[in-house]
Amino acid sequence: MSFKIIVLAKQVPDTRNVGKDAMKADGTVNRAALPAIFNPEDLNALELALRIKDKLVDCEVIILTMGPFRAAEIIREAMYRGADRGYLITDRKFAGSDTLATSYTLSLAVKKLEPYNLILSGRQAIDGDTAQVGPQTAEKLNIPQITYAEEIIDVNSTHITVKRRLERGVEVVKSKLPVAVTVHSSAPACRQRVTKLLMKYKHSRTITELQNETKDYTELYSLRPYLQLEEWTVDDLHADVEKLGLSGSPTKVKKIENVVFQSKDSKVLTSSDADIDGLMKELLGSHVIG
Amino acid sequence: MANFYTDNENLKFHLTHPLMEKIVRLKEKDYIEKDQFDYAPRDFEDALDSYDKVLEIVGEISGDIVAPNAEGVDHAGPQLIDNEVHYAPGTVDNLDALVKAGMIGMSLPREYDGLNFPMTPYVMAAEIVSRADAGFANIWGLQDCAETIHEFGSEEIKKEYLPRFYKGATAAMDLTEPDAGSDLQAVQLKATFNTADNTWYLDGVKRFITNGDADISLVLARSEPNTTDARGLSLFVYDRANNAVKIRRIENKLGIKGSPTCELVFKNAPAKLIGDTKMGLIKYVMSLMNSARLGVGAQSVGLAEAAVREAQKYAEEREQFGKAIIQYPAVYELLTNMKVKTDAIRSLLYETARFVDIYKAYTFIGHDRKLDQAEREDNKHYQKLADVFTPLLKLFSSEYCNQIAYDALQIHGGTGYMKDFPVERIYRDARITTIYEGTSQLQVVAAIRGVVNGVYLKAMHDYLNTPVKPELQYLKSVLEKMTDQFAKIVEKVNEHEDSEFVDFHARRLVEMAGNIIMGCLLLHDANRNDVYSKSAEIFIRIGRADNISKVSLINQSHPKDLGAYKS
Numbered sequence: 001m002s003f004k005i006i007v008l009a010k011q012v013p014d015t016r017n018v019g020k021d022a023m024k025a026d027g028t029v030n031r032a033a034l035p036a037i038f039n040p041e042d043l044n045a046l047e048l049a050l051r052i053k054d055k056l057v058d059c060e061v062i063i064l065t066m067g068p069f070r071a072a073e074i075i076r077e078a079m080y081r082g083a084d085r086g087y088l089i090t091d092r093k094f095a096g097s098d099t100l101a102t103s104y105t106l107s108l109a110v111k112k113l114e115p116y117n118l119i120l121s122g123r124q125a126i127d128g129d130t131a132q133v134g135p136q137t138a139e140k141l142n143i144p145q146i147t148y149a150e151e152i153i154d155v156n157s158t159h160i161t162v163k164r165r166l167e168r169g170v171e172v173v174k175s176k177l178p179v180a181v182t183v184h185s186s187a188p189a190c191r192q193r194v195t196k197l198l199m200k201y202k203h204s205r206t207i208t209e210l211q212n213e214t215k216d217y218t219e220l221y222s223l224r225p226y227l228q229l230e231e232w233t234v235d236d237l238h239a240d241v242e243k244l245g246l247s248g249s250p251t252k253v254k255k256i257e258n259v260v261f262q263s264k265d266s267k268v269l270t271s272s273d274a275d276i277d278g279l280m281k282e283l284l285g286s287h288v289i290g
Numbered sequence: 291m292a293n294f295y296t297d298n299e300n301l302k303f304h305l306t307h308p309l310m311e312k313i314v315r316l317k318e319k320d321y322i323e324k325d326q327f328d329y330a331p332r333d334f335e336d337a338l339d340s341y342d343k344v345l346e347i348v349g350e351i352s353g354d355i356v357a358p359n360a361e362g363v364d365h366a367g368p369q370l371i372d373n374e375v376h377y378a379p380g381t382v383d384n385l386d387a388l389v390k391a392g393m394i395g396m397s398l399p400r401e402y403d404g405l406n407f408p409m410t411p412y413v414m415a416a417e418i419v420s421r422a423d424a425g426f427a428n429i430w431g432l433q434d435c436a437e438t439i440h441e442f443g444s445e446e447i448k449k450e451y452l453p454r455f456y457k458g459a460t461a462a463m464d465l466t467e468p469d470a471g472s473d474l475q476a477v478q479l480k481a482t483f484n485t486a487d488n489t490w491y492l493d494g495v496k497r498f499i500t501n502g503d504a505d506i507s508l509v510l511a512r513s514e515p516n517t518t519d520a521r522g523l524s525l526f527v528y529d530r531a532n533n534a535v536k537i538r539r540i541e542n543k544l545g546i547k548g549s550p551t552c553e554l555v556f557k558n559a560p561a562k563l564i565g566d567t568k569m570g571l572i573k574y575v576m577s578l579m580n581s582a583r584l585g586v587g588a589q590s591v592g593l594a595e596a597a598v599r600e601a602q603k604y605a606e607e608r609e610q611f612g613k614a615i616i617q618y619p620a621v622y623e624l625l626t627n628m629k630v631k632t633d634a635i636r637s638l639l640y641e642t643a644r645f646v647d648i649y650k651a652y653t654f655i656g657h658d659r660k661l662d663q664a665e666r667e668d669n670k671h672y673q674k675l676a677d678v679f680t681p682l683l684k685l686f687s688s689e690y691c692n693q694i695a696y697d698a699l700q701i702h703g704g705t706g707y708m709k710d711f712p713v714e715r716i717y718r719d720a721r722i723t724t725i726y727e728g729t730s731q732l733q734v735v736a737a738i739r740g741v742v743n744g745v746y747l748k749a750m751h752d753y754l755n756t757p758v759k760p761e762l763q764y765l766k767s768v769l770e771k772m773t774d775q776f777a778k779i780v781e782k783v784n785e786h787e788d789s790e791f792v793d794f795h796a797r798r799l800v801e802m803a804g805n806i807i808m809g810c811l812l813l814h815d816a817n818r819n820d821v822y823s824k825s826a827e828i829f830i831r832i833g834r835a836d837n838i839s840k841v842s843l844i845n846q847s848h849p850k851d852l853g854a855y856k857s
Binding site: 200 | 328329330350351
């Protein structure tokens with residue numbers, strides 16, 4: 001029987017290269033100024049999934065992502081690297097979901113894909129930084145969870161052995177399957193996109209994307225039905241609308257503070273060893289570095 | 291998070307050249323494979339989009355992996371352990387990333403697991419990789435050998451060797467020997483046919499072999515005993531798995547230190563014949579060398595791009611006498627000339643690649659069916675152009691990239707002479723480009739044919755008969771005058787009917803032709819996009835002055851003066 005891995009991935013604004021236009025005057029994130037990218041630790045999770053697929057004869061990697069229509073790009077990016085297929089969970093009713101509503105939604109989508117052997121996701125997303133969605137999803141599915149994974153040491157049809165990266169060292173744990181594993185950034189970087197897969201899947205689109213295409217894909221899609229990416233809405237998931245979006249999200253943002261960096265005074269240092277030494281100590285002391 | 295493709299808009303400009311539509315149609319044989327392979331393009335737009343996206347992957351790997359590894363690779367270099375070449379750790383990483391991403395065998399047909407890319411986007415990938423690490427670009431770029439096996443190998447050899455490239459097989463071309471460098475006719479490595487087991491065996495020494503411990507090697511050898519010239523040489527393919535080659539040493543070089551240059555001893559090494567005997571040098575190696583020269587062109591342009599960027603960055607940051615040095619005329623002129631030269635050789639690179647693309651595509655179509663009259667003429671036209679543009683490209687791109695690297699180091703001042711900045715490595719890596727795959731002097735020997743037989747002159751007239759925007763008209767008229775001047779001086783040199791006199795001035799004449807042709811290319815680049823107007827103007831201005839000085843020198847010389855140069 002095929003070994004099925006579900007990778008939970010999220011499209012996020014690239015907060016690693018924040019410029020001065022990153023925030024709007026009203027305190028919300030200016031998504032237009034930040035490119036939308038594959039959440040970095042979700043790429044680590046994808047790599048671990050693909051490494052299992054490399055080893056096992058019969059293994060399927062499925063991408064599950066929740067977001068606006070353009071998040072379909074995450075599914076394509078994953079397929080260019082070796083994922084088999086993916087589902088975009090998208091509906092206006094999901095807008096404003098916090099981690100509770102998100103994990104509720106994801107758990108319903110995962111159930112639709114049962115039976116599965118393994119769920120992999122990044123430890124946390126670089127926009128919210130909560131690290132809650134993976135664990136909460138596992139709870140709702142009533143399966144065990146392993147957080148902070150760095151390496152999958154062994155996997156067979158019933159059990160998995162995982163190395164966890166902790167604050168002071170590593171820990172090796174074993175769990176029965178199915179299990180949800182969240183992956184730390186110290187796991188191997190994700191492989192590059194593969195030329196042939198990219199050329200094979202670059203025309204894949206969701207129904208919504210197809211409606212906005214100027215090009216007619218009818219003929220191509222009848223020849224290659226696998227190019228059709230599936231979209232799942234609230235109705236497809238049979239979700240309780242009260243548990244979704246803003247109404248399903250107990251987390252409320254109380255206040256947002258804009259931090260403006262301003263240098264108040266400056267220091268002039270020479271290139272002497274003593275001055276450099278002093279600067280290093282100061283930076284280490286104030287935890288700017290180290 | 292650097293991408294060496296998307297951060298350089300010149301590449302997309304050349305990728306979208308109007309001639310590409312024809313190239314892709316010929317290469318894809320009217321998109322005949324669109325339903326046979328799920329990654330084959332359905333039409334021109336689809337193909338171009340695929341090239342663009344694949345180059346984006348090359349750009350990402352080059353920017354994020356190859357470039358950051360370059361310094362470590364340069365320091366560590368390859369090692370010879372137990373008759374095996376071990377690449378530097380960074381080289382292993384680079385190769386692994388490119389192999390896994392499916393970047394080997396890019397130009398091979400899909401039936402052999404290739405991507406069926408035309409030369410133009412493949413050469414572009416080579417430029418991008420070279421900018422990141424020119425030494426590594428050799429190891430990756432030797433996939434060119436696949437093209438030679440594909441063009442001339444038997445079905446059996448093709449089936450055995452070609453699919454191995456996509457899986458990551460490395461390659462080498464074993465041509466040079468201690469006594470056969472520029473003069474490959476002198477190759478002595480012996481090939482003997484054993485009738486008992488129906489196999490060829492190779493014995494002898496090869497020297498200066500880039501990536502000599504490769505999985506698949508093309509070896510030039512003397513198959514005809516008692517011969518001394520090119521007609522006794524054949525080309526063979528040797529599989530490393532036979533373990534019959536001793537690697538005597540890895541050379542310690544000035545630059546491209548990550549690329550292992552080996553001395554090899556073949557001892558009764560079994561090999562397979564490519565094509566027919568006696569055609570090794572005359573036909574197959576000539577073809578192999580032409581694509582290798584295109585590769586050096588790409589390497590040179592990549593190095594030039596890297597040098598320009600390092601110099602630009604340094605000149606903007608470095609302050610002296612209270613301002614950034616880029617604000618001083620002595621520095622900004624240098625820097626601008628470097629950029630202009632880079633634009634010029636890049637334009638020559640992709641023009642040559644397009645010519646090669648068209649005639650190669652016709653060659654392969656010709657294997658399937660007979661070409662009609664119009665196709666045969668078209669093929670001949672582009673083959674002629676490719677033949678004279680290739681040495682011109684090799685000459686100019688390598689010489690310019692050395693000048694550019696020299697000036698980039700100069701802009702860095704004393705800092706540039708230290709190992710702290712990448713520019714010293716670029717400077718060392720650049721040096722080989724005017725030497726290997728045929729020295730600049732030999733490129734002149736090949737290119738002078740284009741001067742004498744009028745192919746360059748015809749090309750100039752074709753460029754100048756193509757209309758340009760009114761604001762570029764004055765540049766065109768300058769080029770027209772330069773062309774007349776060139777035609778006259780060629781006639782004058784020929785008047786003496788003294789071949790040594792022609793050889794003596796050959797480099798000057800070839801360079802004059804190059805100045806005009808690159809001027810024409812930049813003129814048409816400017817016609818297509820205004821951003822190239824500045825480069826066209828500056829390049830043509832310098833070219834005109836250079837040609838005037840060369841004419842003056844030629845005018846002052848006479849065959850009888852040559853004695854003054856001989857000792």
